Amino acid sequence: MEKELLYHPIFITLLIMLSFMLLVCLIRAVKGPRVADRLMAVNMMGTMVMVMISVLALLLNEGYLVDICLIYAMISFLAVVVLSKVYIGIYEERQHNLKNKEGGDTDERS
Amino acid sequence: MNAVEWIRLIVGSIFLAIGMVILFTELFGVFHFKYVLNRMHAAAMGDTLGIGSCLIGLMIFSGLNFTTLKMFLVIVFLWFASPVSSHVLSRLEAATNENLDSHCEIYEDVEILERELAANRESVSIQEKEEKPL
Numbered sequence: 273m274e275k276e277l278l279y280h281p282i283f284i285t286l287l288i289m290l291s292f293m294l295l296v297c298l299i300r301a302v303k304g305p306r307v308a309d310r311l312m313a314v315n316m317m318g319t320m321v322m323v324m325i326s327v328l329a330l331l332l333n334e335g336y337l338v339d340i341c342l343i344y345a346m347i348s349f350l351a352v353v354v355l356s357k358v359y360i361g362i363y364e365e366r367q368h369n370l371k372n373k374e375g376g377d378t379d380e381r382s
Numbered sequence: 383m384n385a386v387e388w389i390r391l392i393v394g395s396i397f398l399a400i401g402m403v404i405l406f407t408e409l410f411g412v413f414h415f416k417y418v419l420n421r422m423h424a425a426a427m428g429d430t431l432g433i434g435s436c437l438i439g440l441m442i443f444s445g446l447n448f449t450t451l452k453m454f455l456v457i458v459f460l461w462f463a464s465p466v467s468s469h470v471l472s473r474l475e476a477a478t479n480e481n482l483d484s485h486c487e488i489y490e491d492v493e494i495l496e497r498e499l500a501a502n503r504e505s506v507s508i509q510e511k512e513e514k515p516l
Contacts, residue, residue, distance in 0.1 A: 274383060278391060279443065282398070289402060296409055308418040308475040312425050315467060316412070319429050319460075320405065323436045326453060330444055338452040345456055349463040356474040363478045 283331040290324050307359055311352055318348030394442035401436030408432055417485050418475050422468055429464035433457070 294317060301313035322341050329337035404427065411424025434457050441450045476482060489495040 275387070278383075282395060286398065286402070290405075293405060293409055296413075300412055304418075306418055306475065307478070308471050309421065311471055311474070312418065312422060313412070315471075316408065316425055316428060319433050322456065322460075323401070323405075323433055326437060326440050326456070329449065330440055335447070335449040335452075338449050338456070342452060342456050342459065345459050345463065349467055352467040353470050356470045360474055360477050 280331070283327050286327050287324060287331075290320050290327075294320050294324075308356075311355055315348065315352050318344065318351075322348075390442055390445075394439045397435050397439030397442060401432050401434070401439060404428060404432035404435065419472060419486065422472060426464060426468045429460060429468075433460060 297313050297317045297320065301310050301317070304310045304313060322345055325337055325341040325344065329335060329341070408424055408428030411427075412421050415421045415424060437453045437457050441453050444450050444453075479485075482488060
């Protein structure tokens with residue numbers, strides 16, 4: 273009983289601080305002028321959510337929540353890699369289309 | 383509560399405080415710098431060191447059981463995953479930004495950079511030799 277009284281305030285303070293940081297991260301993700309900014313902010317939010325899940329696992333005494341944390345880490349890593357690959361592909365396709373259009377125009381003029 | 387548990391509480395709290403300070407520094411850096419490639423430098427710190435010391439604090443709290451092992455696995459996974467995701471993000475930025483050279487110097491060939499660095503090193507050593515007699 274005495275132990276819980278000591279540990280609970282620490283965990284609650286941690287959770288409150290982390291949720292404020294999460295909001296600030298969200299502001300960065302909305303403001304970020306480039307796509308890489310937004311993806312980086314999402315990555316940071318993933319890191320903070322991982323700490324929050326681990327704190328919750330100890331606060332609620334449920335060990336299996338850490339499994340969810342591990343899976344969350346894998347999925348957020350996968351999301352960053354896949355999204356940046358997809359965006360590079362979209363950009364290159366757009367450049368390719370632009371070049372094709374210009375090439376067609378010059379051919380018609382000549 | 384005996385002495386060992388007090389020590390565990392204090393050491394774990396210190397690690398958690400260090401982790402929170404590092405996460406806060408990460409946020410400060412992300413808002414302080416002006417360009418993505420600079421911001422990434424600050425953001426990569428929290429991914430490894432910040433969450434690492436936070437989870438080490440929580441591991442000390444929880445003691446020796448399977449939860450501790452899983453938290454260690456999270457840290458090890460992030461050690462491998464964070465550099466890779468930073469690399470992929472910077473590659474995205476370098477591939478899609480058309481005026482990258484207004485933010486940083488770009489060398490077409492690595493040999494040019496190496497030659498410049500060698501020239502810099504020589505000029506520095508010459509300066510040192512000239513300054514020594516004075």
